Amino acid sequence: MKKTGPVEIVKPKDLQEAIALVRKGGMPLAGGTDVFVRIRKGFWDPPFLVYIGELPELRGIEFREDGAEVGAAVTHAELLRSKLPQKLPIFRLVLEKLGAPAIREMGTIGGNVANASPAGDTLIPLYLLEARVNTVGPEGERSLPIEEFILGPGKTALKPGEIIRSFWIPFPGGEPEAYFHKVGRRRALYIAVLSLGALVWLDGEVIQDARLALGAVAPTVIRARGVEEELRGRRLVREDLEPLCDKLAATTRPITDVRGPDWYRREATGRLLLGLLRLRRDTA
Amino acid sequence: MRISFTLNGRRVEVDVPPGRRLLDLLREDLGLTGTKEGCGEGECGACTVLVNGRPRLSCLTAAIQVDGKEVLTIEGLRENGELHPLQRAFVEAAGVQCGFCTPGFIMAAYALLKENPDPTPQEVKDWLSGNLCRCTGYQQIVEAVLLAAKYMRDG
Numbered sequence: 011m012k013k014t015g016p017v018e019i020v021k022p023k024d025l026q027e028a029i030a031l032v033r034k035g036g037m038p039l040a041g042g043t044d045v046f047v048r049i050r051k052g053f054w055d056p057p058f059l060v061y062i063g064e065l066p067e068l069r070g071i072e073f074r075e076d077g078a079e080v081g082a083a084v085t086h087a088e089l090l091r092s093k094l095p096q097k098l099p100i101f102r103l104v105l106e107k108l109g110a111p112a113i114r115e116m117g118t119i120g121g122n123v124a125n126a127s128p129a130g131d132t133l134i135p136l137y138l139l140e141a142r143v144n145t146v147g148p149e150g151e152r153s154l155p156i157e158e159f160i161l162g163p164g165k166t167a168l169k170p171g172e173i174i175r176s177f178w179i180p181f182p183g184g185e186p187e188a189y190f191h192k193v194g195r196r197r198a199l200y201i202a203v204l205s206l207g208a209l210v211w212l213d214g215e216v217i218q219d220a221r222l223a224l225g226a227v228a229p230t231v232i233r234a235r236g237v238e239e240e241l242r243g244r245r246l247v248r249e250d251l252e253p254l255c256d257k258l259a260a261t262t263r264p265i266t267d268v269r270g271p272d273w274y275r276r277e278a279t280g281r282l283l284l285g286l287l288r289l290r291r292d293t294a
Numbered sequence: 295m296r297i298s299f300t301l302n303g304r305r306v307e308v309d310v311p312p313g314r315r316l317l318d319l320l321r322e323d324l325g326l327t328g329t330k331e332g333c334g335e336g337e338c339g340a341c342t343v344l345v346n347g348r349p350r351l352s353c354l355t356a357a358i359q360v361d362g363k364e365v366l367t368i369e370g371l372r373e374n375g376e377l378h379p380l381q382r383a384f385v386e387a388a389g390v391q392c393g394f395c396t397p398g399f400i401m402a403a404y405a406l407l408k409e410n411p412d413p414t415p416q417e418v419k420d421w422l423s424g425n426l427c428r429c430t431g432y433q434q435i436v437e438a439v440l441l442a443a444k445y446m447r448d449g
Contacts, residue, residue: 016313019358039356046315046354047335059313061358087348110424111402112342112349198423199337 017049018058025067025146025175028060033148033171036060040068040083041116043109044125067146068120068175073097077180079144082120082173086132087111089119097181100135100207103190107131110199120174123159126166127201129226129269133160134190134207137223137231141179147172162229184218186211187289191282192225195269202226203270206282210289215245222283227262227275234261237283246290255280297361301326302370312358316350317341319357320367328368328397332426339425342398343367349405368397371404379445380404380438389438391429399425403439411447415440 019039022028032038037056039045040063048054062068068083071092078094086105089095095102108114108122108131122132123143135141136156143159145152148171156177159167168174186209194200205225211218220241222234237258244250259280264272298307301324310319320326320343332340334353341352344366345359371378380400383389390396399422406413406421413421418439419432427435 016311016315016356019312019356021312021358042354042356042359043336043351046356050335061312061356063359110339111405111421112339112351112424113336115345115348116350116354198420 017046017056019061020058021061022065025065028062028065028173029147029171031058031060032173038062038124038173040118040121041085043113043117044121062173063118068173077178080119080177080179082123082176083118084120085116085118086114086122090114094179098135098139098179098188100138100188100190100209103188104131104135104192104207107190107192107198113199119177123156123177124166124168124174126160126162126164126230128163128228128230129202129205130231131192131202131205131225133231134205134223134225136177136179137233138207138209138221139179139182141177143174144176144178145172146175151175153178157230157233160230182209184211186219186221189286189289191285193278193282201269204264204275204279204282206279206285208286210241210246210286212246212289215247215290217241217244217246222258224258224262224279226269227264227279229263232261234258236261246287248284248287251283251286255283258283295358297357299360299362300364302366308357310357312356314357315353316343316355316357316360316365317352320352320365326367326369330394330397332395332398337426338395338398339402339422340395340398342401342425344401344405347405347408349402366401366404368400371400378404380407380442383442383445384435384438387434387438387441389430389435391427395425395427395429399427399435403442406439407443407446412443413439 036058039059039061063083069081072079090105119132122130141156142153189208192202192205202225204227207223209221220238225231259276262276262279264275266272295312320329330340332338336351336354342349343352346363418436
């Protein structure tokens, strides 16, 4: 059923009141880019919404020596304007492809993660950097690795009354090259049919280390650790990468949906590995 | 719920359900029908307005989210009875056909030119990727934004 009237929204005065309201069954609202669409389409019918988008406890980015703590209600546009993309270029590559300017001004990193979409763009850098999700709820604070926080499509480890407070994003050692390729049916404002994000540590043309995260080809974003392992010691040349394409494709568990068939997702994932060749300094 | 915000430079105070869409608040309660509803779900950009100088989709914004903020709509661009350079450029470059998407394009472009007064054609296209037009084929819209940028740079 399509909902036409205004939905009830409560604005808590602080984090404690927000937790109490969510505990009572209220659904957290931050940017609204997903919540309002799903309520309007009748997919969700929460008794009321709790507007947490401007709570100071969920705002701001704090840089430390070894990483950054990003508030859950920081918008994608704020992340792009911050120093984070300078420190971690993977964020620039991903965020510039997320939605369009107005969506980026509205949507938040916490909302993107809470949605737990297998195609959630911000999950790619969070998986690559092995970020932690800091939650707060009636029983206090918790901190979980992102891979333990996301349980499946739309499913997270949040307990009743818990909300995401922030993300701890550790800076990786060295200076890895960042790569992101999002496949879609348009050039902008699209949800990924599949995506590959990577961090690659190079010594000349030899791969010292690599991390690969795949989007929209499994119930959650996944790391391809088997392929990461095999990349170590190989040269960043076509002959060395090509034998691994099938192996990367085999790590996927794709479904067929409105955006594409499963066989396409599997095959295209394998070929995306060759995109890493663009990280070669001589061909850039 | 009583909220107050600045609308096109003027302070307004309204009694409104907190979940009322900014779009409905503008069009139905305050009579500013320049802002249009296209898809109602964030795909088309027709309802773009600026909140604190940044583009936002008014169909996915609740009244409570603009409490205490500054809202700028297409009606707020004209100064002293003169069209804003963006509006003038859209007319001159034929960036308008049926006109339904135009307020959204102009508000999005306004935000771009504030941030980047001399964009390349590709930067204009990238920035306007969240706005759909079913008439012009976009070429004239891009030309209009580049022309407006020139007008604004030349003062």
